[in-house]
Every structure is written in structure tokens, then in C-alpha cells.
Amino acid sequence: MSPFYRNTALLLVPLVLFLTTFDLVAGATSFSGIHVQMFNNLSSGSDLTVHCKSRDDDLGVHLVRFSKGFYEFEFSVNIWKTTLFFCSFQWPNAFHWFDIYSFHRDADLCTNCIWKVNETGPCLLDLHNSKKYDICYEWSK
């Protein structure tokens, strides 16, 4: 290798590092925040106790009254696009878990993610198509 090419190769290393860093920062700012909201749709008419967490955040325990009560929170998707919030849902004689926001599952479905929670599990409002709460899931095992 001639000295010219060796020097060029050495120059490329910081350039690639710079571009990678720039891309990560640009990627982070191109995401808007995510808003998650959930309503108590329990047919029994019970109040619902919700406790949501991510790997880094514990959002605390919240009581969602039947049936007009709701709980909501906001966050930004992380630069690795691995954002995951999971919640426990509790009412008399019942305790369940569900991933209320998973980037991999929900990125194409919502940035304003609105759920109704009943005994069977949560249903997401389909903002793009039916405009109904018909994207339904069962509780996590």
C-alpha cells in the first residue's frame, strides 16, 4: 500500500465514526413522542389497578376507575428502537401482565396508542382503518 492510500484509510476511520454518531443523533430526534392511554372497560364494573414499567422507569401504581377513568403516559422511543413498557392489571381476584407498548409490535400501529381493557385482555383503537377498538390481545402468559 502506498503512503497515500494508507493515510486515506486512516482518515476514513474517524469519518465513519463521525457519520455513525451523527446518524444515531438524527435518528433519535426524528422520532416523536409516544402517547399511551388506557380505559377501564371491565364488564364487572370494578376499578382497575395499573402498574407500568420499562427497563429504566417505574411509573408507579394508578387506580383507573370504572368506566370513565383512564391512565396515560408519554415517552420517546430509544435510539435502538427496543422501547418496551409492560404493565400489570389488577382487579378483584385477577392479576395479569401485558406489554402495553412494544416498538416492534406497535411502531406501525400507533403513536397515539389508546386501549380499552376488559377481562379478556386489552384492545387497541385502530386509528388507521376501522376506528374501533378491534386490535385485541389476550393477557401475557
Ligand SMILES: *[C@@H]1O[C@H](CO)[C@@H](O)[C@H](O)[C@H]1NC(C)=O
Ligand atoms: C367497552 O367498550 C366497548 C367499545 O367501545 C363499549 O361498546 C362498551 O360499552 C364498553 N363496556 C364497558 C363495560 O365499559
Ligand SMILES: *[C@@H]1O[C@H](CO)[C@@H](O)[C@H](O)[C@H]1NC(C)=O
Ligand atoms: C372483551 O373484549 C373482547 C374483544 O372486544 C370481547 O370479545 C370480549 O367478549 C370482552 N369480554 C368481556 C368480558 O366483556
